[in-house]
Amino acid sequence: MRRLTDYWLAQVLIFILLTTLPLIALSVVEAKKVLVYTHDWLIFVIMNLMVLHYVARKIIAKNKAASTLKKLFSILIAIVLTNLVLLFPLNLLTILWDSESTNRDKLYYGLIAISINIHIIWCIGYQMALSAREKSKLEQDNQKLNLKILAQQIQPEFLYQSLDNIEELIEQDEELASNAITDLAELLRYKLKASKLDNVLIGEELQAVKHMQCLANSGEINIIDLPHILAQNVTIPPLCVYNLLTLLNQKIASPLSISFQIEQGKWYLIVSGVLTSPRLIRRKILKQYEMFFRQDAELTYINQQLILSVKL
Template sequence: MKLSLNKSYIVFNLIGWLLLFTATLAGPKIFLSEEVLANERVLYYWLETVACAVLAFTLSFIISIFIDDKINFNNNWKRITWKIFIIFSIVQALYTLFIWPILDFVQECTKYESDVVMGLVGKIYNVFYFATLFVIWLFVFLTIKIFHQLKTVQLKKLQLETNLKESQLNTLKGQINPHFMFNSLNNIRGLMLEDVDKARNMLTSLSETLRYSLTKSDVNSISLEDELEMVENYIAISKIQFENRLQFETHIDQESLSKQIPPMIIQMLIENALKHGISNLKNGGIVSLSTTIKGTQLQIEVINSGTLQKSKNSTQLGLKNIKKRLALLYGEAATFNLRENKNQVVATIKIPLI
């Protein structure tokens, strides 16, 4: 919304003009006068103040709309200064043109007869008087205008950053399902000729897993408990392939079950442990999942038998996905670490508790 049409600014502008003219017109004439003033004279001073304030408010409102519509503060400041100077001069002319007929009308309404006749010198002084007040208003308005514009730019920037984050997260989420399906369908294809029943069971588990991933694709966080249900289903699929070569253990802190985590992030850790760890071991190995709460962070740790080794054919899509999603959702408050320790690969995620 433009500043000139902002309700709070309009009220502030009107009250500001009333206070300015009260402090310079009615206030000194009424409260600093040493003589007792007639009622019609007091009434005239107040109406004079209100009339000057309303005229000033009207002119400033029109000018503020013009500045909002026609002046871009991102342009050359020299050109902006000239435009404001021209507007300032026009306002002085308009004020001088309208103020005296208005004050004559006010004087007639109050039946106040002044002993002082306003001459040319007095009217010229009045122009400088109003110019001073208008300079004060212009300074205040431009200050608020620039602050309002900076705030609007910052808000738009935040909205763009938020939209960009959402777009990036949606892209990363879109990588999960194809990546997971590719590996699972390859496993099913290998089972089709060996054991049809196992292949059918694997398809059923895969269907449940995909249903979960699709229903959670439009959210950025789910409870750890919901994620664990999906992990158990994924392990059931994997055990059909690895049989006795895969042992899976869990050590879950019960207090962590209600905590929020990015969907399918544990599944990707497990998948990475199986693909790059257990599958490379002739006798298989152990995959251990543990969750603990440490201070203000939730720690998720997946340990698998094996060693850290980079395959030339590996794109490391899963690990890159995890790092990017954590960075987008939590910034530097979340960490992901992958290390080798005594023939074991340890993947650790730390997420701030929200």
């Protein structure tokens, strides 16, 4: 739907430019002729855009995934065919516009020349737009694939450490060992689920952090009012908050405090207790989730707080 909308917006813009610029130029030179030739010029522009839409667009779009040579060849074919399609209609128009044969031929060849120039510019521009769109789509698909691969990963050292802790707990307290096994199972289940999704609830991310905290011998993370956060219908890319908090937890010895709030059309996840600016961690998260932060998210460090803010 977005691609179709972009295409029609571009067509409207081209139509406006093709119709207004020549008429503005004519009004400067001979203003009286504007009313005489306006409808004729509109007919000419509409005819050109129709053949560009129904002929050139289909030919170029059919070869959008081809090699550079084939793309150039398809542009050439599109230009030739669109002008061949217009030969007869333009001839009819010149007969209606000018009865004298000498002037008619001059007008006819002039319109053909204008059409060729319009078609060359339009076809090259459309091919460039398709190429840019394909490149952007590949980048987005590649990022989604990387996120899914990342979501499927479980750090080997974390898994070994968790299993060691569980083994020790079995000898000390069977109930705690059972709870630890449940935490590990829930964490693995969440990562498997997240690997299949484009977005997850922020409450589920923080719940996964709680499971991680119960398993690993790491710094303390206090999540303020987790039940309230679990009730929020707020989504983020999978493992974005989990990876952020895991990296912070590995670097910062002091306890971290996590709070959540919604204000002025944004939601904020505030990580308190970050004594120094975590530049490397912030850079890593911004790079991993580039599309997310390019659209409507920010990760800032203010007054020993790392703040993730996202537009609702």
